[in-house]
Amino acid sequence: MATSRFIKDSGLTARMTLTMFLLGALFVGLVSLVIAYVNSAGGAVAVAAIAIGIAFWQWWSSDKVAMRAMRAREVSPEEAPELHGMIDRLCALADMPKPRVGVSDLPVANAFATGRSPDRAVVCVTTGILQRLDAEELEAVLAHELSHVAHRDVLVMTIASSAGIAAGLLMRFTQFGGMGRSRGNNNSALPVALVVLLVSLAVYAVSFVMLRVLSRYRELCADRSGAYLTMKPAALASALQKISGESAAATPTKDLRTANSASALCIVPAFAGGLSGLMATHPPLQQRLEQLARIQAELSRPNG
Numbered sequence: 001m002a003t004s005r006f007i008k009d010s011g012l013t014a015r016m017t018l019t020m021f022l023l024g025a026l027f028v029g030l031v032s033l034v035i036a037y038v039n040s041a042g043g044a045v046a047v048a049a050i051a052i053g054i055a056f057w058q059w060w061s062s063d064k065v066a067m068r069a070m071r072a073r074e075v076s077p078e079e080a081p082e083l084h085g086m087i088d089r090l091c092a093l094a095d096m097p098k099p100r101v102g103v104s105d106l107p108v109a110n111a112f113a114t115g116r117s118p119d120r121a122v123v124c125v126t127t128g129i130l131q132r133l134d135a136e137e138l139e140a141v142l143a144h145e146l147s148h149v150a151h152r153d154v155l156v157m158t159i160a161s162s163a164g165i166a167a168g169l170l171m172r173f174t175q176f177g178g179m180g181r182s183r184g185n186n187n188s189a190l191p192v193a194l195v196v197l198l199v200s201l202a203v204y205a206v207s208f209v210m211l212r213v214l215s216r217y218r219e220l221c222a223d224r225s226g227a228y229l230t231m232k233p234a235a236l237a238s239a240l241q242k243i244s245g246e247s248a249a250a251t252p253t254k255d256l257r258t259a260n261s262a263s264a265l266c267i268v269p270a271f272a273g274g275l276s277g278l279m280a281t282h283p284p285l286q287q288r289l290e291q292l293a294r295i296q297a298e299l300s301r302p303n304g
Contacts (some may be wrong), residue, residue: 006094006150007228009221016221019214020160023207027051027163030170030203033196047173051166059158063100063115063122066265070112072104072124083130086139087123087146093229094143096150099123109133109243112265113145114154121149133239140236141243141267143226148265151225153218157264160214164207170200208279215264215281223288224295231299233292240292243268244285 031048058065067073077084084101091098099115102124109129115121123145125138133141148154173196227233264281 006147006225009224013221016156016214016217019210019217020156023160023163023210023214026203026207026210027166030163030166030200033199047166047169050169051162054165055158055162058161059116059155062154062158063120066112066114067102067122067124070104070124070126071106072102074100074122075103082135083125083138086135086142090139090143090146090229094146094150096146099146099149103127103130110266110268111141111145112267113148114265115149116154117152118149123149129243132242136232136235137239137242140226140230140232141239143229144222144236144267145226147222147225147229148218151218151221153222154265157211157215157218160211161207164204164211167200167204167207170196171204212279212281216283219267219282220288220291223291227292227295233295233299237289237292237296240268240285240288 097118099121102122104126106126107128109132111125113123269282
């Protein structure tokens, strides 16, 4: 099994599972509202089908979309022998299939992994990160990215996004008069379009926040899994400090616009001025460093 040698974190897994359940409940509740409040169930079925279709397309083409957004290209072992060698060793340690390897011609130091399954995944690094990290730091970053692949994080995030997609579609439909009258034709009731619009807006907002909570859990889990795989949490901590410091100081605006759609996939946000707090896709650097420090202390104990 691809994830058998990545250490599990039951606490993080439970929180991610709860978040996924709540997002699923939002999706079901939204569809049920349309069925109950609109004359025909056809609108709800159409919205659900389109939302699922969009989510499926995002999952199916995730590797191509991310590679294009990051201006990346696949490289062979002959073109990047050291990079391939590191990934070969890590995949052997993790007992997982080797993903394709890509390089993005961006000066920003970053890395990402994507793909619809471990067999169809790609791990990509920028030329900036290759120039700035030493071998141990780069290996730690690659272990983090391989954890995303092994745990099928792209699939998890795609499924979780369905509620937000459906809510966005409903908002569009109501703006263009796509919703009919409510059952009973009660003239004193709010127009159905207004009700659906308000509920869709609320579901979209809640889904937006919860997706980012899930994304932050996902990053913490990948940090933890990658650190235990290499047994070098300090190397990952050092890499995160280098990458985050550079990103905050001198990330080219033009490159950031190009990387926007793939920002959530990167080991650190692609945007120096990205959202923070509840809106952030990544945990605060300090929280990540504290977790890695605890792992380092645990591994340093005589019986660790």
